[in-house]
Amino acid sequence: MRIDRISDLRQKILSGVISSEEITLEFLSRIEKNKKLNCFITMLDALEQARAVDKKIKDGFVGRLAGIPVAIKDNMRYKGSVTTCGSAILQDALPDAYDCEAVKKLKAEGAVILGKTNMDEFAMGSSNTSSVFGPVLNPLDNGRVPGGSSGGSAVAVSAELCCAALGSDTGGSIRQPASYCGVVGLKPTLGSIDGNGMFALSQDMDQIGPLTRNVDDCKLMFEVLSGRKTVDIDCRGLKIGFIKEFESRYNDDTRKVIEKAKELLSDFGCTFVELSAPSVNAAFAVYLVLGNAQSANNLRNIGTSEERGKKLGDEVKKRVIIGEYVLSHPEIVDKAKRVKSGMISELDRALNECDAIVSPTAPSVAFTFDENRSKDEIVYSDIFTQPASIAGLPALSVPCYTRNDGLTVGAQIVARKNSESLLFSLGRLFENQ
Amino acid sequence: MTKQEFDIIIGKAKIDVGNDCDRLFNIVNAALGSLCILEEYDGDAYEN
Missing domain, CATH: 3.90.1300.10 (Amidase signature (AS) domain)
Known part of the structure; x- marks a missing residue:
């Protein structure tokens, strides 16, 4: 069926x-x-x-x-x-x-x-x-x-x-x-x-x-x-931004996402603008500090030391320990907060120059279970998605590019706060490609 | 993070690491090493 x-x-x-x-x-x-x-x-x-x-x-x-x-x-x-x-x-x-x-x-x-x-x-x-x-x-x-x-x-x-x-x-x-x-x-x-x-x-x-x-x-x-009602928005002639600091992370597949996005958006008369937001390169570090400080706190009352040692996985242990470490070093948390504040300003400025920002959602197609990923691939695996999380902005991922082997990479559309209507209207254009 | 500090932090994190101490220490320190990128961004500049 x-x-x-x-x-x-x-x-x-x-x-x-x-x-x-x-x-x-x-x-x-x-x-x-x-x-x-x-x-x-x-x-x-x-x-x-x-x-x-x-x-x-x-x-x-x-x-x-x-x-x-x-x-x-x-x-x-x-x-x-x-x-x-x-x-x-x-x-x-x-x-x-x-x-x-x-x-x-x-x-x-x-x-x-x-x-x-x-x-x-x-x-x-x-x-x-x-x-x-x-x-x-x-x-x-x-x-x-x-x-x-x-x-x-x-x-x-x-x-x-x-x-x-x-x-x-x-x-x-x-x-x-x-x-x-x-x-x-x-x-x-x-x-x-x-x-x-x-x-x-x-x-x-x-x-x-x-x-x-x-x-x-x-x-x-x-x-x-x-509980909110969204409306359909006419996307013809919108100005779409692309962040230049993301470009160094593109590969053949994600470049195809950008090419396809530009091709279909230009069919609707959209224009493009190159934007700069240098601090997105530090998004993973801001996330590592501020995210894990809160995670460590949220998990603090779960289980005894022995249970936590035996039952928590490596990733959770790592993040909880990092969280406790940065909480013991307020200067690191302060620095991360300042960079976060700078990132929010940069993204605000970028979104004042355009209606929405488009990027690949992920730096690659899905990786294999046994893939030996480089340190860089791991550190920057969420580079395109973390900035919108840190800034609290809405972001929609829509299927955009499908390789011959059936694997996919999405296009991510980010807009100003509470602009979900615009995301859905732009997202539909990708579906009709 | 030094090994001595790691021992204090795992106490605060309430994680009995048992024989796994050295391995976890290395995993955590590798992750913390990447935080130096924060120094490349000047928070004060953004406030103006």
């Missing part, structure tokens, strides 16, 4: 062509058949939810997600389930006593939550290889990572195992897996979607957002989650 746009599927459910229970059963069957992808950690009471929605629909309910099966990342609370964050240290935690705010919003509009998706341990990573539940496989090439930390959500959407999924993005954790798996991913403006009930990594950058198969579904999910 081909999976429709959410609005079309909803219409079929509301008009009785198919029930939510039937479509939920279809997705559960697909999930079972695709178990090797390992993208779900916990399955929820989806059939029960679907039957309840079907009953409500018969009574006149017309929620914007009526009967639509979706997934959530396993760092978001769902009443009665254990939120593991992909970590051994939380595997035996007590079930959640309440739903997180994002889940409440989805349920209020009639969504059916199929399950909770796999992720890098405590959302610390960009390959989805550090979960205690094992690595997630990229559906485009099972020998490659799906990206992370919201890799399970990106894979569930890409493999058509749900209509949409929630991820969380602190430095690129929605956008980078979206790029690797060929789907759409939005990191909304910081604070536009209520994060209460999500396990915090770094609250100054954490943002819940949707992963979907197309821009219209992304727009709908954002509207439901944020």
Whole structure:
């Protein structure tokens, strides 16, 4: 069965062509058949939810997600389930006593939550290889990572195992897996979607957002989650900026993204401007200091020293230790804050010179599980996504370039705060290429 | 970070590293080494 746009599927459910229970059963069957992808950690009471929605629909309910099966990342609370964050240290935690705010919003509009998706341990990573539940496989090439930390959500959407999924993005954790798996991913403006009930990594950058198969579904999910209405914007003649400091990180694949973006945007009469924001080269260091200072603090009360030594993975231990180190050296935190403030000023200035900034989402296609990546590749792996996280700006990744072997790189569109309408309107142009 | 400071920090981080101390020390120090890039950017200049 081909999976429709959410609005079309909803219409079929509301008009009785198919029930939510039937479509939920279809997705559960697909999930079972695709178990090797390992993208779900916990399955929820989806059939029960679907039957309840079907009953409500018969009574006149017309929620914007009526009967639509979706997934959530396993760092978001769902009443009665254990939120593991992909970590051994939380595997035996007590079930959640309440739903997180994002889940409440989805349920209020009639969504059916199929399950909770796999992720890098405590959302610390960009390959989805550090979960205690094992690595997630990229559906485009099972020998490659799906990206992370919201890799399970990106894979569930890409493999058509749900209509949409929630991820969380602190430095690129929605956008980078979206790029690797060929789907759409939005990191909304910081604070536009209520994060209460999500396990915090770094609250100054954490943002819940949707992963979907197309821009219209992304727009709908954002509207439901944020409570905001977006509008269609005429993109003809817009001025699009490209940051020159990113260019040294381009390779053949990412250069193709820029070429394709310029080609299709010029068809709509857009003009281009080269921008400078030198501090983006220090984004990883700002992230390392400020992000990990908050992460260390957030994880401080989880487990005994012995449990933490035994059950936390290397990446988490590394980040917690770095966090404690920089907290003991306030001069490092102060310096990182000053560079952050400079980066925000540079990006503000850049966005005053154009309507939106376009770049590749990731510096490469998805890498293989056994790839020996250079230190530089690791350090700069999130260079295109971290600046928008640090500045709290909205950023959308849309599929842009597909290689002959089927692997993808997304284009990232960044705009001023609360400009999601512009992101969706520009994002649609990429879909129509 | 010196080994001595690392021992203090892992105490604050509440991580019993057991026999894994040297390996973690090297991983953390390698990451901290990349922070020197912050010195290339002058925060004061941005405030004006």
